[in-house]
């Protein structure tokens with residue numbers, strides 16, 4: 103069976119409820135949003151009215167999984183304790199908003215070790231992930247994203263994610279979000295024929311496919327192994343169409359939401375979502 107839930111990261115400038123309707127209009131059956139400004143520490147408080155409007159839009163649009171992406175500022179393993187504390191508070195706010203809105207999970211980049219080394223980075227990150235989970239509702243899920251490994255970003259190898267998971271005792275509220283552009287830039291060759299299948303097999307062996315809760319579907323402007331994170335429109339980058347065809351027709355991804363985070367959302371998301379929908383074998 104082909105993927106049932108395909109969509110996009112939708113802009114929320116006109117409101118969270120509007121993002122869902124706009125997503126539906128361009129053919130999305132899954133949507134990712136920011137529940138707060140991704141460039142600011144201070145999060146907006148959601149009013150009861152905003153939550154009610156969002157839930158109404160959710161029902162009206164009949165979307166499948168809707169989930170969020172955390173603030174870009176979050177660094178759970180920052181060397182500066184003050185930044186770590188702000189990050190923990192920010193992520194707690196994110197998961198509380200997810201629960202209030204009824205979202206399936208929050209995707210997080212987790213952090214960058216900034217020279218402390220990856221082991222120290224993962225240890226600090228795991229410690230703080232457990233604090234966040236301990237202070238948030240039981241229905242709020244945290245999905246760690248595979249990164250391109252740009253700079254000192256954690257989690258650019260599947261083994262790294264597996265280790266953080268283990269440091270968290272395999273906590274049931276932790277999932278993983280795989281980003282096609284990130285894994286490619288990190289050195290996983292999803293561009294060759296059969297490449298995506300082999301990479302998903304490796305994911306299954308190292309992490310376990312049952313942890314895969316979402317896919318970010320982006321083409322890459324940068325080369326295999328470059329460790330540089332630059333998204334490109336689908337089919338116009340170095341990954342190419344075959345990977346995306348394999349992705350939306352992979353039996354293990356039938357109920358995993360697949361969303362694009364490509365540039366020029368307002369004008370190009372419709373095209374990129376349509377591109378994915380058209381690659382499905384059963385339309």
Ligand SMILES: [Zn+2]
Pocket residue numbers: 247281318363
């Ligand atoms: Zn992503």
Ligand SMILES: [Zn+2]
Pocket residue numbers: 281283284331332333
């Ligand atoms: Zn990226």
